[in-house]
Amino acid sequence: MSRVKVDCSLYLVTDRKCLEDRDLFQSIEQAIQGGVTMVQLREKSVPTREFLQLAIGVKEITSRYRIPLIINDRLDIALAVDADGLHVGQDDLPLLKARELLGPNKIIGVSASTLAEALLAQFQDADYLGVGAIFSTTTKTDAPEVSLELLELIKKSVSIPVVAIGGINPTNLQQVMATGIDGVSVVSAILAQKDCRLAAKQLKDLISY
Structure with a gap:
């Protein structure tokens, strides 16, 4: 059983399309300064070499601030940069194989997006769940929608941290947090804003309210 403890209260997932002409590394650092507690590097359509270089750069920042770096989907990249962990979807590398290759301390x-998926992930030793999409989102258009009622049921049914994702922003964040979950995962609510530090701080203040 994995015993890794994570603070996933404000979990940033990257999407460079949100940044327009702003720098990814600078934006991530600003977001961490504003209160982000975890960072997931998500790159679905770049060559492996480019993903690796991005991961090296992001790891340098997250290590400096002692914030966990999670790599989306790509076990090889996670291993190559000694990332703190990996996030997998239902169609990605199976959790049991990921745990076997990463070891117990990652x-x-x-x-x-269903209670069955959540219970299975907990049984198979996941450290946290990313549940969504709670609201419609342009950053992941193929994600099934999850109601607030189902989100609350999943949280009550598992003992590992639950993070909500999908269209979460300052106007609906407290509604989501009212379900009792452990944190929210955001993309555009931070990265699409001109001041990532301020955007993160506003979200963190709402979470802590």
Whole structure:
């Protein structure tokens, strides 16, 4: 049983399309300064060499601030940069194989959109769940929608941290947190804003309210 403890209260997932002409590394650092507690590097359509270089750069920042770096999907990249963990979806590398290859001391998160998926992930030793999409989102258009009622049921049914994802922003964040979950995962609510530090701080203040 993995015993990795994670603070996933404000979990940033990257999407460079949100940044327009702003720098990814600078934006991530600003977001961490504003209160982000975890960072997931998500690159679905770049060559492996480019993903690796991005991961090296992001790891330098997250290590400096002692914030966990999670790599989305790509076990090889996670191993290559000694990332703190890996996040897998339902169609990615199976959790049991990921745990076997990463070992017991790395963080592994799993996407879930049903209670059955959530319970299985917990049984198979996931460290946290990413549940969504709670609201419609342009950053992941193929994600199934999850109601607030189901989100609350999943949280009550598992003992590992539950993070909500999908269209979460300052106007609906407290509604989501009212379900009792452990944190929110955001993309555009931070990275699409001109001041990533301020955007993160505003979200963190709402979470802590």
